[in-house]
Amino acid sequence: MNSFVVVAVSFKENQTEAIAFEPSMSSTDILKKALETFNVPLEAICNYMLFIPAIECFVKSFEHLLGGHRLSLLENCSFENKDAQQKSAQKSLSKSSSQELNNEAHINEIRSKKEMPEDRIEGDFSYIEEEKEEEGEGEISQRNSNEFNGEDEDEINEISLEEIKDKSWKDRSGLTSFVREWAMDNDFQLILNTREQTFKKDQSKLTKLICNEKDCKFFLEFKSCKESKEQYILSKSYPTHNHKLNAKNNSLEFTPSILEKLKELRTVSDNTKAITKALNKKFNKSFSIRTVWYQLKKLKDLEFGKPTDDASTLIKLLGKDKEKRGTTFYKEINGDGKLLHFALMTNRMKAIANKFYDVIIIDASHKTNRFGMPLLDIITIDNLGKSCTIFVALLHNQKYEEFRWSLECFKANLINQPQVIFTDEEEALRKGIFW
Numbered sequence: 001m002n003s004f005v006v007v008a009v010s011f012k013e014n015q016t017e018a019i020a021f022e023p024s025m026s027s028t029d030i031l032k033k034a035l036e037t038f039n040v041p042l043e044a045i046c047n048y049m050l051f052i053p054a055i056e057c058f059v060k061s062f063e064h065l066l067g068g069h070r071l072s073l074l075e076n077c078s079f080e081n082k083d084a085q086q087k088s089a090q091k092s093l094s095k096s097s098s099q100e101l102n103n104e105a106h107i108n109e110i111r112s113k114k115e116m117p118e119d120r121i122e123g124d125f126s127y128i129e130e131e132k133e134e135e136g137e138g139e140i141s142q143r144n145s146n147e148f149n150g151e152d153e154d155e156i157n158e159i160s161l162e163e164i165k166d167k168s169w170k171d172r173s174g175l176t177s178f179v180r181e182w183a184m185d186n187d188f189q190l191i192l193n194t195r196e197q198t199f200k201k202d203q204s205k206l207t208k209l210i211c212n213e214k215d216c217k218f219f220l221e222f223k224s225c226k227e228s229k230e231q232y233i234l235s236k237s238y239p240t241h242n243h244k245l246n247a248k249n250n251s252l253e254f255t256p257s258i259l260e261k262l263k264e265l266r267t268v269s270d271n272t273k274a275i276t277k278a279l280n281k282k283f284n285k286s287f288s289i290r291t292v293w294y295q296l297k298k299l300k301d302l303e304f305g306k307p308t309d310d311a312s313t314l315i316k317l318l319g320k321d322k323e324k325r326g327t328t329f330y331k332e333i334n335g336d337g338k339l340l341h342f343a344l345m346t347n348r349m350k351a352i353a354n355k356f357y358d359v360i361i362i363d364a365s366h367k368t369n370r371f372g373m374p375l376l377d378i379i380t381i382d383n384l385g386k387s388c389t390i391f392v393a394l395l396h397n398q399k400y401e402e403f404r405w406s407l408e409c410f411k412a413n414l415i416n417q418p419q420v421i422f423t424d425e426e427e428a429l430r431k432g433i434f435w
Contacts, residue, residue, distance in 0.1 A: 005065050009050070011038045011073040027060050034073050049074055157241040159186050159218070161234065168231040172196060172207055175222055175232045179209060184253070187245040188213070190220075202226065206235075213243050254295060258283055262295060272296065310371070311339035318344065330409045341373075341402060343393035343409040353390035354415045356380045360390070361422045362429065364398055374398045376406050400428045 004020045011017075017037050021030055031050055035042055050059035054069040065071075163182060169175040176192045183190045189212045197206040204225035211218040221236035254262075261282060265275045276292040279285060311333075321327040328350070331342040345353075353360075357380070365375045378391040393406040403426075411417075423429050 005062075005068070007065055007068055008070040009034050009037065009073055010070060021062065021065055023062050025062055027062075030059060030062065030065070034071070038073065040073075047075055157243070157245050159188075159239045159241065161237060161239050164220075165234050168228065168233045169222075170231050172205075172232065175207065176209070179220065188218075188241060205232075207232065211241060213241070216241055216243055253285060253287070258285075259295070259299075262292070263299060266296060266299065314342070315339070318342075321346075328413060332405075340396045341394055341405065343376075343391070343406050345391050345410070345413050349388075349390045350413050352382065352388050353378075353380060353413070356382050356388070357414065357416045357418050359420045359422070360418045361387075363424060364395070364403075364426060364429075366398070369394075374402075376403070378410060398426065398428055403428050 004022055006018050006020045009017055009019050011034075015038060019033060019037050021033060025033070028045075031045060031048065032042060034050055035045060035048060040048065051057075051072045051074050052059060052064060052069045053072055057064065059065065059071065164179065167178070169178065179190060180192060190209045191212050192209060194208055194210065197208075198204075199206070202225060204223060207222045207224075209220045209222070210216075217238055218241050219238050220234060222232040223235040224230055224232045258279065261279065262275070265278055269275055272289055272293045275296070276287055276289045279292060280287055315331060318327065318329045318331075322329065325347060327344065327346045329342060329344045332340045334340055360378055360380050362376070362378050365377065369375070373394045374397065376391075376393040376395055377389060379387045379389050382388050391406075391410045393409070395402040395406060
């Protein structure tokens with residue numbers, strides 16, 4: 001689709017302008033643009049509509065402009081007096097056929113401002129009559145009927161309130177909990193954290209719950225007062241949605257069986273989108289990717305602790321490993337309880353390091369973890385020509401003092417000293433003498 005479409009818009013009997021419209025514009029934006037062009041106050045927008053005389057249709061979306069048909073800006077429009085408007089629009093169309101719009105210079109000016117391709121600017125609208133002859137009046141009328149009454153109309157979905165209109169709730173929490181489930185059963189969601197109003201005169205309370213879809217007018221008002229024995233009852237409503245009902249299931253829909261399946265899927269894939277698709281298919285749900293991602297995060301935090309607890313969790317795990325397998329590890333914690341650095345060497349690492357000690361390789365990966373701590377890694381080559389990790393350390397930074405601390409920890413576990421040490425261009429490693 002091209003960037004802009006320029007069409008002729010007629011207003012009253014003696015005004016015609018060429019106006020450029022963008023694909024992103026809604027029907028309201030298109031109408032506002034037309035009103036601004038003719039200097040009509042936007043406060044009066046409810047009194048105007050754009051009409052397409054050639055196909056006898058009101059403008060309800062940008063797609064209606066793609067045919068390049070001339071538009072008429074009509075005042076006091078309503079569907080009831082559409083016949084009178086059509087006659088007025090046709091009269092306006094015939095009287096404005098010789099207006100300045102057909103002036104090539106005027107069209108070129110619009111083109112230069114919007115940088116539009118030439119084939120989208122229609123300066124001469126005489127082809128409308130040719131189109132009528134080719135299609136036939138009957139086909140045009142049928143097309144108009146389809147556009148006016150078909151998919152371009154907002155979808156209307158009225159919800160039955162039978163289940164809630166005679167119920168009462170003693171507090172807002174019970175009310176929102178019930179209504180949430182009721183809304184989900186009817187395939188839509190409500191915004192439940194709205195502010196509750198309290199009236200000083202009689203101390204009554206008013207809770208208004210609205211649909212979470214933008215521009216939807218659906219709402220439920222519940223009132224708690226003396227007449228209702230301080231219980232919330234439905235007092236006012238607008239039970240109609242103007243959109244398709246297809247609500248996503250929220251986190252409250254996660255049953256124990258779904259959580260167990262989520263744990264199982266987590267072990268075979270780390271693709272949240274694929275996990276979401278598998279869950280929805282298995283349990284006939286419509287969870288969003290974000291909802292599943294959040295549940296995966298909760299499971300991870302439950303198993304490994306929150307990121308802020310990572311240091312303490314690590315120390316605990318290393319302490320258990322030391323008791324179980326004799327792992328050697330070193331750590332330093334500052335006065336605020338923050339882990340500055342730690343080093344690790346298992347018994348297997350020690351055995352390999354003291355057997356294949358002649359050549360070692362030292363490298364530091366720069367802040368590849370979420371805490372931004374450099375990882376120091378020392379490897380050697382065994383008798384099969386395979387590389388083996390013999391020491392790891394997480395450092396506070398990549399300065400000389402940090403490398404010295406970690407390598408002193410490494411040396412403390414060696415029986416024999418390395419003969420050759422390979423490293424990269426790390427300045428802090430090159431500068432110091434560690435052996």
